[in-house]
Amino acid sequence: MQKLSFLVVDDASFIRDLVKRTLKSQFAQCHIDESINGRKAQSQLKKRQYDLVLCDWEMPEMSGLELLQWLREYETEREIKKTPFMMVTSRGDKSHVVEAVQSGVSDYIGKPFSSEQLLKKVFKLLSVNHRELIRAILKGSAAMRAPTTGTGNDSASLLTAKTVSAPKQVSQSSDTGGSASLLTAGSVSSKLVNQNSAGEQRTASPKASLGKVSLRSPKAQWQGMLRDINLTDAAVMIDFSESSPPGVLEQVVIDIAPKKDPDAVARINTFVTSIVLQEKNLECSRALINIHIVDDDPDKLDTLSKFVAEVR
Known part of the structure; x- marks a missing residue:
């Protein structure tokens, strides 16, 4: 089978790892290069012709x-x-989308995104130059479906099986020193760890609030009250x-x-730790969620530090 090559460009190691993991889940023999900013990606693009570039918008030295x-x-x-070029970013307002289209972007996906959403766009872009390969992959995935299960799963769901995009929902936290810490190993964020994670060992009082915040995931968005925050963790009542x-x-x-x-909005990438x-009833509609910050963007971290200094 043909070996595809990808270039993943993002200054956040967490996002690069997520994109690489998603690609490898379907293209086991693919070649993946990565870069932390546009300037370094330039030299890679001069040396190699890629089948697809997946690039963040906001990066130091050279933007996407x-x-x-x-x-x-x-x-x-x-x-x-x-070269097919997909912009991967949290900047989803109309003006930025139009600017990217005018500059020749092939497709666009906003953060946060699920593995399934990313793969659908990847297959769409690759099918332009590698139609038969993509058809073979989809056909092979469909053939692997057990005929007696009767689950009705389609190819798209099969393609995203066992990816990080569909974690099992739990109602109680586990030790954040386990899988959570592994996700941020070696990142800038991991060097800023406060010994007391926000909202866990020193949870704010139930009536305390540091202001309203907006959160969103690949499937929904929520309004919440910020209960606690530092440079690596936050607690939000949603x-x-x-x-x-x-x-x-x-x-x-x-x-x-x-x-x-207020105009300097930082869209911080995080993941839920608890x-x-x-x-304790089925009608419950409020939850305290703890999130861990995994963004390595220096501008975002600067904005975050200013915010923390104001509210702490």
């Missing part, structure tokens, strides 16, 4: 948009085939009367903005 614009000019000057609560290890983006500079229902 700048890399995309450079790549399209580079390809035009040398009269080489355009209302999930309109949708189900997030699950442990699920990706969640939290929007943070210093009161002195969830505690506030009532």
Whole structure:
């Protein structure tokens, strides 16, 4: 089978690992290069022709948009085939989408995203130049379906089986020193760890609140009251009367903005480490969730530090 090559560009190691894991779940023999910013990705793109580039928008030294614009000019000057380019970012407002499209982006996916959502877009882009390969993969996945199960699962669900995007939901926290710490090993965030995780060993009083915040996952979004926060962890009381609560290890983006500079919104990448229902009944619609910050973006961390200094 043909060996595909991918370039994953993101300054957050957590996101790079998630994208790589998702790609390898379907393309076991693929070649994957990674880069922490657009400047380093330039040199890689000069050396190799990739089947797909998956790139973050906000990065130090050179943004994803700048890399995309450079790549399209580079390809035009040398009269080489355009490389499929997917922008992976939390900037989903219309103006940024239009700007990316005008610059020649092939597709766009917003953070947070599930493995299934990412794979659907990856297959769509790859099918342009590798239609038969993608058909073979989809056909092979469908053939692996057990005929006696009667579950009705389609190819898309089979393609995302055993990925991190569908964690089992639990109502009580486990030790965050286990799988949670492994997800952030070696990242900038792991070096900022406070010995007392927010909301766990020193939970704020039930009436305490540091202000309203917005959270979103690949499947839903919530409004909540921030109970505690530091540079690595946060505790948020959410209302999930309109949708189900997030699950442990699920990706969640939290929007943070210093009161002195409300326009400087930092969309912080996190994952859920625990969830505690506030009532022991089936009608419960409130939960205290603890999230661990895994974003390595220096600008976001600067905004976060300013916010923490204001509320602590």
